[in-house]
Amino acid sequence: MLTEHAKVMKALAAAGEIAGRKKLQKMIYIAKKLDFPFYEKFDFHFYGPYSEELTCRIEELCALGFLHEVKEKKSGYMQYRYTLTEAGEQFLRHYDWDMPGLAECMQAMNEQNARFLELVSTVLYFEHLPKDEVKEKIAVLKSKQRYTEEEIDEAYAYIEALRSRCHNKARV
Amino acid sequence: MYSGGQLDEEKVFKDPVHRYIHVRDKVIWDLIGTKEFQRLRRIKQLGTTYLTFHGAEHSRFNHSLGVYEIIRRIIDDVFVGRDHWDHSERLLCLCAALLHDLGHGPFSHSFEKVFRLDHEDFTQAIILGDTEVNAALREVGDDFPQKVAEVIAKTYPNKLVVSLISSQIDADRMDYLLRDAYYTGVSYGYFDMERILRVMRPREDQVVIKRSGMHAVEDYIMSRYQMYWQVYFHPVTRSAEVILTKILHRAKKLYEEGYRFQTKPVHFLSFFAGNVSLGDYLALDEAVILFYFQQWQYERDPILSDLCQRFVRRRLFKYTEFHPTNEQMEKLIELTGLFKKAGIDPDYYLVVDSSSDLPYDFYRPGEEGERLPIYLLMPNGELRELSRESVLVDAISGKRRTDHKLYFPADFLEDLSTKRTVKKKIMEILKG
Structure with a gap:
């Protein structure tokens, strides 16, 4: 019970601290696309894949006192930072299973910025299409982000690297 | 080919929410007649809600027609001739509105969870596959089914078109709130949709609302909030x-x-x-x-x-509030053990249900880059996020409300003819 909450908590525990809801959304989406067993439903939104279910789950975890949310004013907008609380760590002790490879994967993603993770998640969203078509999609759908060819190639290479890092994963 | 083809005579459907649904385009009439669209008559809009609100027997068919009608009114009565609106997208918008829920299955919330399916994949498959819907769309153009599928998947290049069908203030939500309120018989789902439609304005990437229409939008936001807690959840x-x-x-x-x-x-x-x-x-x-x-x-x-x-x-399960703190989690573990002792399988008879299990989204302005909020168009042409102008929206969108319940079969536990001691113990814990 509350297994899906625990999975999100495990991901956050592995990452340490996540700065920004957008970043958090993209990290869980990417992990899901790498076959980690996250079952939140994602849709394509203005800023790439987004899950309302995940937003609600994070709100619940904050309300329960398992996550600490700090609201910070950035230049012209608000940003939220998330860390596990002591109660959250205690909650996780009820779940003694592990998702092998997840910690490494979350830590690696947390080193990237939200803009790049938005690109990576968008590439993954369209990965059933040939690379040229994906590039076209990004040029049209993400025109304001002005991603370069090099950044898109970098995103592909990054996905490959992440996949090989965590190929030895297991299902809960 | 009948791109823009019109019927000889307009068809109308009587509708309790919008009074009349008007069909003038032949492709819309043909789509409604397909077997895949008619199937929506046999899928209830609100799943199991009819067991709580007995009127809630309306179907995805009614709702799909309603969304189509709202889009038709926006396009034909409000947007036509305005900047940023490309009227050649009209038929595409109408078809996407009509077909947006096409892939919903029976009791789709539970069904999708158990079988790990996504109705949106089936919407795409019906539109793009060997179906009557696909054949009707192809009459407009060979690439037309693909375009309709992209609008519904929110990956169509014209984001204004996408935002009409899917955004924080879209035709889908406006129809289901009014329709669900009507059929459940509750009063709090009502808002002045006509007023909202009149103050909608097209912009490059999305629909915005004239500042003068803010109070109608406040009502819509309140309706979303109330319907979530009073009906959907x-x-x-x-x-x-x-x-x-x-x-x-x-x-x-x-x-x-x-x-x-x-x-x-x-x-x-x-x-x-x-x-x-x-x-x-x-x-x-x-x-x-x-x-x-x-x-x-x-x-x-x-x-x-x-x-x-x-x-x-x-003969449904009873429930108790369950706030899954660490102390409560210990109780849950104890209850699981006691259920087993009582011969009641906890995998089926002891269930925690959380508000995030049913994420009907209520409005939050969110964070930059998280999702697109509702923007008000100020008299000076500036765009301002709704909660920065509306005290009411700021109050409810800033407040977090979550809910967890523990479900159990009270009748089994109250039957003390067997396992009396353990069942009494379970009831003591549940009554807390």
Whole structure:
């Protein structure tokens, strides 16, 4: 019970601290696309894949006192930072299973910025299409982000690297 | 080809929410007549809510027509001739509005969870596959089905078109709030949609609302908030959802264990095996599911039989508030053990249900880059996020409200003819 909450908590525990809801959304989406067993439903939104279910789950975890949310004013907008609380760590002790490879994967993603993770998640969203078509999609759908060819190639290479890092994963 | 083809005479459908639904385009008329669209008559809009609000028997068919009608009014009465609006997208918008829920299955919330399916994948498959819907769309143009599929998947290049069908203030939400309020009989879903439509303005990437229409939007936001807590997330409806989900889990498990069903689950076999074809998916509607539940009441397996009886006879689980703090989690572990001792399988009869299990989204301005909020168009042409102008929206969108409940079969526990001591202990803990 509350297994899906625990999975999100495990991901956050592995990452340490996540700065920004957008970043958090993209990290869980990417992990899901790498076959980690996250079952939140994602849709394509203005800023790439987004899950309302995940937003609600994070709100619940904050309300329960398992996550600490700090609201910070950035230049012209608000940003939220998330860390596990002591109660959250205690909650996780009820779940003694592990998702092998997840910690490494979350830590690696947390080193990237939200803009790049938005690109990576968008590439993954369209990965059933040939690379040229994906590039076209990004040029049209993400025109304001002005991603370069090099950044898109970098995103592909990054996905490959992440996949090989965590190929030895297991299902809960 | 009949791109822009009109019917000789306008067709109208009477509708309790919008009074009339007007159809002038031949492709819309043809789409409504397809077998895939007619199937939506057999899928209820609100799933198990009819067990709480007996009027809630309306279907995805009604709702889809309603969304189409709202879009038609926006385009034909408000947007036509305005900057940023490309009228050549009209037919595309109308078709996407009509077909946006095409892939919904029976009781789709529970069904998708149990079988790890996504109705949006089936919407795409119906529009792009060998179907009557695809044939009707192809009459407009060979690439037209693809365009409709992209609008519904929110990946169409014209973001204004996408935002009409799917955004924080879109035709889908406006129709379901008004329609669900009407059929459930509650009063708090009402808002002045006509006023909102009149103050909608097209912009490059999305629809915005004139500042003068802010109070109508406030009502809409309040309606979303109230409907979520009073209707969509009603604890009795959730109890029915819990039982429905457990029936599907039980049937799947029995199938995997080689159990010999008296009523063989023919229509479920590909779902159990995880290789669902489009044909299998379309063959399953709520009438078919309810037939099995009716029959499975008499199965030899006591759990499947009991759960089906509960659903069919509306003998639902009771609930208690459950705030999953660490202390409560310890109690839950203890309860799980006691249920086993009492001979009641906790996998089916002790269930925690959380608000995030049913994420109807209520409005939050969110963070930069998280999702697109509602923008007000100020008299000076500036755009301002709604909650920065509206004290009311700021108050409710800044407030976090979550809910967790623990569901259990009170009738089993109150039957003290067996396992009296352990059942009493369970009830003591549940009553807290």
